[in-house]
Amino acid sequence: MSSNAKSADPTADVPDADLSEAATGILEQFPNDIDGDLPSEEEVASRLDHMTNQYKVPLDEARRAAVSHYRDVFGLEYDDLEFPGQSAGDVTLSSVDQDEQWVDVTVKVVELWDPTHDSIDQVGLIGDESGQLKFTKWAKAELPALDEGSIYELSNVITSEYEGRYSINLNSRSNIEPVDGDIDVGADVKDVQRSAPMVAIQSGSGLIKRCPDEDCTRVLQNGRCAEHGDVDGEFDLRIKAVFDDGETVQYAIFDREATEAIAGITLEEAIEQAMDALDTSVVEESLIDVLVGRYYFVEGSIVGRYLLVNEAEQHR
Amino acid sequence: MSESNPEATSNSTDTENSNAGRQGRQVAKRAFAAEINDATHVFKQSDEERAPNFALLPSGEVANRYFLVGTVTEVNDVGNEDEYLQARVVDPTGTMFVYAGQYQPQAAAFLSGLEPPAYVAVTAKPSAFESDGETYVSLRPETTTRVDNVTRNQWVAETIECTQARLDAFPDSDNEFVAMSREQYGDSLDLDIYREAINDAREDLGMDVVHRSDGSDSETTTENQNDDASVDEDGDAEEEAVDEAEIAAAVANAEFEE
Numbered sequence: 001m002s003s004n005a006k007s008a009d010p011t012a013d014v015p016d017a018d019l020s021e022a023a024t025g026i027l028e029q030f031p032n033d034i035d036g037d038l039p040s041e042e043e044v045a046s047r048l049d050h051m052t053n054q055y056k057v058p059l060d061e062a063r064r065a066a067v068s069h070y071r072d073v074f075g076l077e078y079d080d081l082e083f084p085g086q087s088a089g090d091v092t093l094s095s096v097d098q099d100e101q102w103v104d105v106t107v108k109v110v111e112l113w114d115p116t117h118d119s120i121d122q123v124g125l126i127g128d129e130s131g132q133l134k135f136t137k138w139a140k141a142e143l144p145a146l147d148e149g150s151i152y153e154l155s156n157v158i159t160s161e162y163e164g165r166y167s168i169n170l171n172s173r174s175n176i177e178p179v180d181g182d183i184d185v186g187a188d189v190k191d192v193q194r195s196a197p198m199v200a201i202q203s204g205s206g207l208i209k210r211c212p213d214e215d216c217t218r219v220l221q222n223g224r225c226a227e228h229g230d231v232d233g234e235f236d237l238r239i240k241a242v243f244d245d246g247e248t249v250q251y252a253i254f255d256r257e258a259t260e261a262i263a264g265i266t267l268e269e270a271i272e273q274a275m276d277a278l279d280t281s282v283v284e285e286s287l288i289d290v291l292v293g294r295y296y297f298v299e300g301s302i303v304g305r306y307l308l309v310n311e312a313e314q315h316r
Numbered sequence: 317m318s319e320s321n322p323e324a325t326s327n328s329t330d331t332e333n334s335n336a337g338r339q340g341r342q343v344a345k346r347a348f349a350a351e352i353n354d355a356t357h358v359f360k361q362s363d364e365e366r367a368p369n370f371a372l373l374p375s376g377e378v379a380n381r382y383f384l385v386g387t388v389t390e391v392n393d394v395g396n397e398d399e400y401l402q403a404r405v406v407d408p409t410g411t412m413f414v415y416a417g418q419y420q421p422q423a424a425a426f427l428s429g430l431e432p433p434a435y436v437a438v439t440a441k442p443s444a445f446e447s448d449g450e451t452y453v454s455l456r457p458e459t460t461t462r463v464d465n466v467t468r469n470q471w472v473a474e475t476i477e478c479t480q481a482r483l484d485a486f487p488d489s490d491n492e493f494v495a496m497s498r499e500q501y502g503d504s505l506d507l508d509i510y511r512e513a514i515n516d517a518r519e520d521l522g523m524d525v526v527h528r529s530d531g532s533d534s535e536t537t538t539e540n541q542n543d544d545a546s547v548d549e550d551g552d553a554e555e556e557a558v559d560e561a562e563i564a565a566a567v568a569n570a571e572f573e574e
Contacts, residue, residue: 197383197437197467197471199383199439200458200459201459244343246345246346246474247343249342288459289462292437293385293459293461293467294437294463294467295470315470
C-alpha cells in the first residue's frame with residue numbers, strides 16, 4: 001500500500017524532507033527570547049521521526065505532540081507561540097469559522113461587559129458590517145484599553161470556538177490601532193426561530209466535564225483534555241439535540257442555562273443523579289425521556305450547523 | 317447522503333453519534349400507518365456499502381427514517397432465545413409494528429417497562445421483509461419516549477398536512493419518486509386509500525372530513541392490503557387482520573435485507 005516514492009527507506013512512511021520541514025516549522029513557532037537553548041532542527045526531526053515512523057503516529061499529531069513537549073520544556077503558554085504564515089489576514093467577523101486562527105479585524109466596540117475573572121482585562125462585543133462577535137482581552141496581554149463606540153484595527157488576534165460559537169481573543173501577540181471613521185455594525189441577523197419536534201439527543205449530552213483551564217473549556221474524554229491532558233474536570237450540563245420538522249434537520253445546542261430551563265433540572269441535581277447511579281449517563285438518558293418526541297418553539301442564533309438555543313419551550 | 321448506516325454493522329445502532337451528525341442526517345418523514353405499511357419497496361440510492369436504505373412511500377416520497385406518535389396497545393417478546401420485542405403502535409389509520417432487540421437498547425428497555433396503552437413517540441428506520449409471498453414493513457426504533465395526548469394530536473395534525481401536500485403534488489409532479497411510485501406500485505397504487513386515511517385522521521381530531529366529489533369509496537383494496545381489511549360505517553379502517561404469529565415468527569427469524 002505504500003506509494004512513498006520520496007522515501008529511500010522502504011519502512012519509513014514519512015520521508016526525511018517532510019520531517020525536517022515540519023521541524024523547521026515547529027522551531028519557527030518558538031520565540032527567540034526564551035530561557036534556554038532551542039533544540040536543533042535535527043533533534044526535532046528525530047523526535048518526529050520516532051513518533052511517525054516508529055510509532056506510526058500521523059505527522060500532524062506528532063507535530064502537535066512535539067510543540068506541546070517543547071512548550072513544557074521551556075515553560076511557555078500556548079499564546080506565547082508564534083504562527084508565522086498562519087494568519088488569515090484581514091477578515092470580516094461573519095467569516096470567522098475556525099478555531100485558533102490568527103486574523104486581523106477592523107471593528108467597532110459595540111459593548112463592554114464586566115469581566116468575570118481577574119485574568120480578563122476587558123470583555124464585550126465587537127462588530128463590523130458583517131456582524132458581531134464576543135471578544136476577550138486578557139490581562140496578561142497588557143494591551144491599551146478599548147473604548148466603547150470607538151473603531152480599532154485589531155491585528156494578530158486569535159479566534160476561539162465554544163459550542164459552535166466563535167469569539168476573538170486579544171493576547172500578548174496582538175496589536176491595537178485606533179482608527180478614524182465609523183462602522184455601520186451589522187445586526188446579528190442569524191437569529192432564527194424554529195418550530196419542530198426534537199427527534200434525538202446525541203451522545204455527549206447531559207452531564208459532561210470540561211477542562212478547568214479558563215482559556216480551554218474543552219469537553220473531557222475519559223478525564224482527558226485534548227490540549228491539557230489529565231485534568232480535574234468541571235461539571236457542566238448541555239444538550240446536543242436534533243430538531244426535525246419533516247423537511248430539514250436542525251442541530252441545536254442547549255448550554256447549561258438552557259438545559260436547566262427546558263429540562264427542569266439543575267446542574268446540582270444532575271450531579272446528584274449521577275452520584276446515586278455511579279454513572280453520568282443516567283442524566284443523558286433522563287433528558288431523552290423527558291424531552292425527545294415533543295414539539296418545541298426554539299429561538300437562538302445559527303452558528304455553523306448549530307442553533308445555539310436562547311429560548312425554548314414545548315409547543316402545546 | 318453518506319450517513320453512517322447502522323444497518324450495515326449489526327452491532328451498532330447508535331445513529332446519534334457525532335460521526336453520523338457530521339456527515340448529514342436523514343430527515344425523519346411523516347406518514348400514517350396506512351401509507352407506511354404500503355411502503356414495501358425498500359432500496360438504496362447508491363452502490364456504496366454503507367448507503368442508507370429508503371422506503372418508497374406510495375405518495376411519491378422516500379423515507380430513511382420516520383418520526384411518529386401513536387398508541388402502543390401491546391408489547392410482546394417474539395424472540396427465540398434473546399429478547400426481541402414487538403410493539404403494536406396504532407394511529408388513526410392503522411397499526412405499525414416496531415421491533416426492538418439487543419441492538420436497540422434504549423427502545424428495548426423502554427418498551428419492556430411500558431404498560432399499554434400509552435402514547436409513544438418513535439423515531440425509527442423502516443425495513444421490509446417477506447413472508448409467504450407478502451411483503452411486510454417493520455420499524456426499528458432509534459429513540460422511543462412516552463408522550464401525552466397533546467403531542468400525539470400535534471403529530472396527527474402535522475402528518476395530515478404532510479400527507480395532503482404529497483397527495484396534492486402527485487398528479488402533476490415530475491418528481492423522480494412519484495415516477496418511481498407509479499412504476500413500483502403500478503396497478504396496486506391507489507392514492508384514495510391515503511385520502512381516506514387523512515379523513516380518518518381528521519375525524520380523530522374532531523376536524524371536518526373532506527368529502528371528495530369523485531371519491532371512490534374506501535372499499536377499494538390493493539394487492540398490498542390484506543384482503544381482510546374492512547371498513548366500518550364510520551369510515552374507520554379496522555385493523556388489518558394480518559396473521560400476527562406468522563409475522564412475529566418471520567421477523568424473529570428474518571435476516572433483514574440490509
